[in-house]
Amino acid sequence: xxxxxxxxxxxxxxxxxxxxxxxxxxxxxxxxxxxxxxxxxxxxxxxxxxxxxxxxxxxxxxxxxxxxxxxxxxxxxxxxxxxxxxxxxxxxxxxxxxxxxxxxxxxxxxxxxxxxxxxxxxxxxxxxxxxxxxxxxxxxxxxxxxxxxxxxxxxxxxxxxxxxxxxxxxxxxxxxxxxxxxxxxxxxxxxxxxxxxxxxxxxxxxxxxxxxxxxxxxxxxxxxxxxxxxxxxxxxxxxxxxxxxxxxxxxxxxxxxxxxxxxxxxxxxxxxxxxxxxxxxxxxxxxxxxxxxxxxxxxxxxxxxxxxxxxxxxxxxxxxxxxxxxxxxxxxxxxxxxxxxxxxxxxxxxxxxxxxxxxxxxxxxxxxxxxxxxxxxxxxxxxx
Numbered sequence: 001x002x003x004x005x006x007x008x009x010x011x012x013x014x015x016x017x018x019x020x021x022x023x024x025x026x027x028x029x030x031x032x033x034x035x036x037x038x039x040x041x042x043x044x045x046x047x048x049x050x051x052x053x054x055x056x057x058x059x060x061x062x063x064x065x066x067x068x069x070x071x072x073x074x075x076x077x078x079x080x081x082x083x084x085x086x087x088x089x090x091x092x093x094x095x096x097x098x099x100x101x102x103x104x105x106x107x108x109x110x111x112x113x114x115x116x117x118x119x120x121x122x123x124x125x126x127x128x129x130x131x132x133x134x135x136x137x138x139x140x141x142x143x144x145x146x147x148x149x150x151x152x153x154x155x156x157x158x159x160x161x162x163x164x165x166x167x168x169x170x171x172x173x174x175x176x177x178x179x180x181x182x183x184x185x186x187x188x189x190x191x192x193x194x195x196x197x198x199x200x201x202x203x204x205x206x207x208x209x210x211x212x213x214x215x216x217x218x219x220x221x222x223x224x225x226x227x228x229x230x231x232x233x234x235x236x237x238x239x240x241x242x243x244x245x246x247x248x249x250x251x252x253x254x255x256x257x258x259x260x261x262x263x264x265x266x267x268x269x270x271x272x273x274x275x276x277x278x279x280x281x282x283x284x285x286x287x288x289x290x291x292x293x294x295x296x297x298x299x300x301x302x303x304x305x306x307x308x309x310x311x312x313x314x315x316x317x318x319x320x321x322x323x324x325x326x327x328x329x330x331x332x333x334x335x336x337x338x339x340x341x342x343x344x345x346x347x348x349x350x351x352x353x354x355x356x357x358x359x360x361x362x363x364x365x366x367x368x369x370x371x372x373x374x375x376x377x378x379x380x381x382x383x384x
Contacts, residue, residue: 001073001377003071003074003369004071004074004120006062006076007076009109011036012034013034013055013062015031016028016370017070023367028044029043029065034052034053035054055115055116059116075088075373076129076131076369077168077365078099078114078134080110080133081102081133081135081136083161084102085131087376089130089376090376095131096118133167134166134168137167137170137171138163138165140206140207140208148160148161163212164198164210165196165198168369168372169365172368174186174190174202177361185205186204188303189295189300189303189309190312191312193311193316194313194314194316195224196216196223196225197222197313198219199220199299201299219295220288220291224253224260225252225256225257234248258284262278262280262283264284267285267322269281270285285322289322292322293329296309296326297330307357308357309356309358316360323360327342330356334354334356335355335356335358336354336355347359347360
């Protein structure tokens with residue numbers, strides 16, 4: 001089955017046409033800067049500047065370089081599925097309405113995900129579409145972990161709870177970890193570390209806790225996000241700086257994290273500056289590593305002991321120096337890092353006698369979406 005995978009961000013659209021059976025990528029592209037003056041359209045590595053006003057135009061641009069006769073289905077990354085969707089779902093008008101309703105929980109993402117769905121309805125009539133939700137993998141988290149200790153009425157009235165994100169990535173590396181560890185069920189901690197970062201506690205192949213919460217702001221320190229902060233800081237800074245609460249939260253989302261400490265949101269830039277003796281860059285890397293360590297340590301306890309700790313995504317896969325900072329503080333658990341393997345970003349970077357394995361598994365959310373699309377449509381056909 002040939003599946004077109006669409007991943008719409010706030011100002012971007014990633015797309016891939018994959019054979020979900022052979023895992024071969026036929027076309028891969030990216031529209032970066034949707035709605036901006038400096039939009040770049042890339043297909044199979046070749047780039048050109050284009051004016052793309054909205055996500056509907058971006059989808060049409062992507063479809064223009066793909067033979068529509070080769071598209072058997074479309075799989076969409078949809079950030080928020082709320083409590084409604086516990087797995088990927090074939091899209092119909094009821095699903096579209098629900099995704100639109102859930103935009104209140106993900107205003108920066110769901111509307112753009114929906115724009116991609118509607119554009120495909122127009123351009124590819126009759127081609128089945130599937131929504132693969134970031135939140136779905138985390139719907140196995142128990143109530144004791146997903147509820148906040150605030151009046152329960154806010155959960156009852158407004159569904160204020162932990163949802164978690166990056167679920168497609170955490171699920172993909174969990175399935176790969178099963179293969180590598182040769183186990184039917186795994187107990188692991190997965191670390192998706194990129195500009196957006198999250199950690200997930202997985203017991204018997206199921207997510208039982210994750211660091212992101214009601215929104216992607218909770219949890220780890222990230223490229224521009226603060227991660228966990230004392231909620232009273234919002235009120236304090238509002239008074240001291242004369243800012244509205246929404247502006248303070250915007251600062252926490254857009255101007256904090258690595259950027260807020262060193263002035264640079266990219267780990268590689270901070271690494272270069274740290275090696276030149278820039279103290280704030282070094283501090284930013286130390287803070288980032290420390291917070292990942294906090295969550296890993298906590299989640300090993302939550303799971304009750306783990307088979308492996310898994311690193312994935314841009315930082316997790318490439319930044320060996322970040323992994324080393326984190327793993328050296330897990331030695332008390334019998335974790336032993338092979339520094340040579342770590343520096344080469346090998347699949348297994350722990351020593352043979354390490355009590356807990358440490359893995360580096362490249363994530364592949366597009367392939368996961370393609371596979372879930374195929375599986376969902378197969379189930380749908382079998383029900384008929």
